[in-house]
Amino acid sequence: MNNPAFSPTEQFGVEGLFGDELAAADLALANVGPILRHLLGSEDRALFSDRIVAQSRALIEDLAHQLALALEQALGPADARGRVDETASRLAAAFIANPPILTHAHALALEAELTERLAARLSLDTVLSPLLQASIASTDPETAATAKALLAAQARFVQAQRRGELPLAELPGELLHAAMAIMRELDAGSDPARDRIAGVLETAICGNFDEAASRLALLGRLIRAMDGGAVAALDVEHAGVALFVTALGLTAGLERDAAVFATSEVQMPRLALALLAGGAEHALVERQFFTLHPEITLPEGFETLRADRAAALLAGSGG
Template sequence: MAQTATSTSGDFTSVESLLREELASGDRSLRGVAPVLAHMLASSGHTLVSDAVVARVRGMLDHLARQLLAAERAEVLGTAAGGPAEPADVVDALAERLAANHVVLGHSYVLAMESHLAERLERRASLDPVLSPLLQELIASEKPAIAELAMATLAAQSRFIQSQRRMDMPLAELPAELFLGVLECWESAARERERGGLPRGALDRLKRSYDEGASRAGLLARLVSAMGNGALAALELEHAGLALFASALASLSRQPRDNAVIACHQSQAARLALAFRAAGLDAAAIERQFLLLEPGISVPEVIGDIAPDRAQAILARSEAGVVDSER
């Protein structure tokens, strides 16, 4: 389903075969992302990595390192703030260790790409990156629980956009498994720097303050779940906005949210089409979403002949992406 594929005819078998080939090609592209980012190589010839994305990834890794080192220093000084900043070489060393973890690196990349896509949609389609029409409707819901959850999601999305502009990544916004992985990197780095490792209590303090459900991704997932069958409305990108759209696509196609964001990249058209079909969209609805995301790509009409569970199975067999590169 490359940009040159404009035909909407052809039998079911050939289209499924084409989708598999395109998905495999997308997998190969994604496998190349982590090594490129790991060496901080901004190559204009690499379709999935741009200067802007690499700069954001570098900034986010540095911010993670500074937060961890500040928590370490606060435990030593017995205060939550104050004291001199850590030397640049110590911050750089920890950031490099975090970059060596492809799961941490992959998630950083996905966040950078999401914010980049949100900016592009704002320029091209006047799509507000924070407050979408659907989110506004949910805030006005007659159900207090949904309205409150939608307000919290709005605040979290606003913080995300601001953080991305600063090239920051708050520790509290990491998914649970990734949060624990970052702490392991921190412990390992501290043992190398200091014979005694981390100061007692620093790790426990961060773990006690962590709440995945209060993170942006957690709030978006909870909001999609609270919508029930109405979550299908969130698959209308122009109405839902990118953040809620990606969470709904992930939930309805039963894949990680990071994979749903990855699918929105122009080189991953087959992944996106299969995700839409796995979520239950018909060919006409899929075509409408492609017109907004990637107007240069036409979707074969027979995509609707692929059963949703079949599309989900094909996606599940994919060697899915930067974030799952450890599998």
């Protein structure tokens, strides 16, 4: 079978193969931001036939609209709708130009698409995975409470993604502050009243922000509570996509968004190395590839690659 993810290499052994393929994956990942920024910044809607690109745009536009609506309503009712549309358009363009915000929206779109795809292909529940169900039934009150809160948060995430929404309350803290800073900078010095209202709005939003209650925080808390048992979450059919990518990031030392990208076809070498580095046995890694990419076979000699060498290859990559 022709295997584009693990192509032949002149280097000897499986480590050389993974090193070469990881370098190629780094190059592909480095191009993601600039390419997506170009696509989302274009006025040619024909470019958005791809579901992921369209979903990324929808999430960013929703984020921009939330802030624009809050700002313009605080400024007064006169022609509020026209002002909201104009402000939202400028905010969306600024968010697209911000790599961390753009990358996060893209990762969420990828996660949602993978969740729906596995639900359709393998009948995996988009909200309640076997691992989450077991956690809800845990005898540890804190684990059970976290799992129940996560169940509700995951249900909201699935519905929000289907509507193309990205609630401010679900942003990582650093991205919320980045979005606030962009909002303030757009009109800096242009109108003292707008500056003052924007400052009051920023204080109010950040003051009410509870990152610990967000879906991403709940996912991380549940995985960390498993300690060594987090390896159980490296089985996507058992854990579900959300817990799987969270566990992949935490066990392999990747940012969660990077762990989501690792599930995509062009990042399969990173996925294999991250699973090994995270503590998955070779047989478990092979099962994940069969689930996520059934058309791909791991390279000959993969079973000889040790977890420490996988971790070293990941640490040496630019992705």
